[in-house]
Amino acid sequence: MEKINTKDDKMVIGIPRAMSFYNNYPFYYGFFTDLGIKIILSDITTKQTMSKGSSLVVTETCLPIKVFIGHVLNLIEKGVDKIFVPSIQSIAPKIYNCSKIRGLPDLVRNVVKKDFTIIEATLDKSEKNQGLYEFLTEIASYYGITDIERIKKASKAGWRTYNNFHIMSKSGMSYKKSMNYALQGKVFIENENKEFPISIALISHGYNIFDERTSMKVFDKLEAMDVRVYSSLRLSTEQMEDGIKTLGQDMYWANEYEMTGAAGHYLKDNKIDGIITITAFGCGPDSLMVERITRKAKHFNKPLLNLTIDEQTGEAGFITRLEAFVDMLFRKKRASIISKIDINNETSYIPNTNYIETK
Ligand code: SF4
Numbered sequence: 001m002e003k004i005n006t007k008d009d010k011m012v013i014g015i016p017r018a019m020s021f022y023n024n025y026p027f028y029y030g031f032f033t034d035l036g037i038k039i040i041l042s043d044i045t046t047k048q049t050m051s052k053g054s055s056l057v058v059t060e061t062c063l064p065i066k067v068f069i070g071h072v073l074n075l076i077e078k079g080v081d082k083i084f085v086p087s088i089q090s091i092a093p094k095i096y097n098c099s100k101i102r103g104l105p106d107l108v109r110n111v112v113k114k115d116f117t118i119i120e121a122t123l124d125k126s127e128k129n130q131g132l133y134e135f136l137t138e139i140a141s142y143y144g145i146t147d148i149e150r151i152k153k154a155s156k157a158g159w160r161t162y163n164n165f166h167i168m169s170k171s172g173m174s175y176k177k178s179m180n181y182a183l184q185g186k187v188f189i190e191n192e193n194k195e196f197p198i199s200i201a202l203i204s205h206g207y208n209i210f211d212e213r214t215s216m217k218v219f220d221k222l223e224a225m226d227v228r229v230y231s232s233l234r235l236s237t238e239q240m241e242d243g244i245k246t247l248g249q250d251m252y253w254a255n256e257y258e259m260t261g262a263a264g265h266y267l268k269d270n271k272i273d274g275i276i277t278i279t280a281f282g283c284g285p286d287s288l289m290v291e292r293i294t295r296k297a298k299h300f301n302k303p304l305l306n307l308t309i310d311e312q313t314g315e316a317g318f319i320t321r322l323e324a325f326v327d328m329l330f331r332k333k334r335a336s337i338i339s340k341i342d343i344n345n346e347t348s349y350i351p352n353t354n355y356i357e358t359k
Contacts (some may be wrong), residue, residue: 004040004078011038011143012080013039013040014041014042015028015039016042016083017045018042018064018207019207020086022211023206025179026158026164026182027162029161030157030158030159031155034153034158035151040080042072042074045070048070049067049070049073050063050066050067052069052074053067053068054066054311057111060282061282063309063310063311065107069112072108075116076112080116082117082119083118084119085105085120086135087101087102087104088123089123089124089130090124090254091125094126096252096253096254097254098253098255098283098284098285119139121139122138133148133155161183161185162182164181167189168182169234170235172192175231178233192228198273198330199230200228200272200274201229201230201269201275202222202276202278203259203262203263203275203277204231204258208309209278215309216313216315222326225322227326230266232261235262235265239265240262243262243264243268244256244257244260247296249292253285259277259286260289263275263289264296267293274305275297275302276304276306276307276325277307281309303325
């Protein structure tokens with residue numbers, strides 16, 4: 001691991017590659033870069049990241065929080081002494097994050113007993129004077145930046161990178177590619193030329209599915225099985241709000257867009273053959289949301305697979321469950337194609353389903 005010493009460099013911030021990083025990094029990148037603050041990211045998640053993070057918290061803590069702690073430790077080991085740990089309480093009036101996300105700076109302070117500065121700020125849109133500008137001003141104040149016009153300009157740069165990222169991911173471009181182009185200030189639209197016989201919607205939080213170690217590269221694995229994978233990143237806010245209504249509930253949790261919003265949308269979408277939810281063991285909000293999704297999936301007659309992950313989840317068992325589910329979807333699709341063939345009409349077109357049978 002390359003060692004750096006940021007003690008003498010005041011304009012540096014360490015960002016853990018975990019939690020809100022997966023949804024908000026394009027914004028953070030644009031914002032901090034415009035302010036002239038150099039970003040140092042923690043290394044990608046490994047087994048050690050998980051085990052080091054797990055060793056500092058109680059067993060029942062959910063995997064994403066253990067991973068976050070592991071990334072904080074990684075930054076400290078690299079020599080970074082200013083680490084960004086936001087407290088994102090609520091993203092809209094009366095729409096809250098779970099208590100672990102809300103109390104993240106306190107949790108880190110209590111379990112990581114090392115010499116470093118937590119760059120913390122609170123975003124709470126349910127309270128007066130704790131909106132985005134207050135949040136950004138609080139962060140900038142650690143660097144002696146108080147000029148509100150400068151902060152607003154940096155915020156615009158953040159939104160530009162964030163919006164570019166979303167334009168590309170909505171077009172079907174992979175998470176990694178969209179992120180790389182957005183950080184370079186580029187925008188491309190990807191054409192989906194390749195045909196996939198099966199489409200699946202993957203329902204989870206960004207930190208569970210875009211972290212390749214935590215998710216065990218689930219996108220690559222499904223694509224290797226000839227499955228096109230859809231996630232919440234393909235949807236607009238309106239589509240997700242409509243999805244939440246489909247599940248017949250008002251939004252309460254901040255990350256419901258990613259879970260019930262996306263699930264509600266894809267349950268109604270005929271091109272989607274099945275739904276996979278991935279949740280972290282010990283996550284209270286997700287278990288409630290998955291319960292609702294499961295009930296509605298029965299109503300829409302959509303096959304559903306629930307996968308729970310923790311640091312002990314073995315890759316072999318994970319792949320077996322994916323394969324069994326995909327196999328079932330192929331069989332179901334084949335049966336539905338055959339049932340549409342009119343056997344009394346000799347001129348009926350019989351589609352080639354060999355590719356399905358070989359699965
Ligand atoms: S929403 Fe669930 S998985 Fe995410 S931090 Fe909270 S408890 Fe953990």
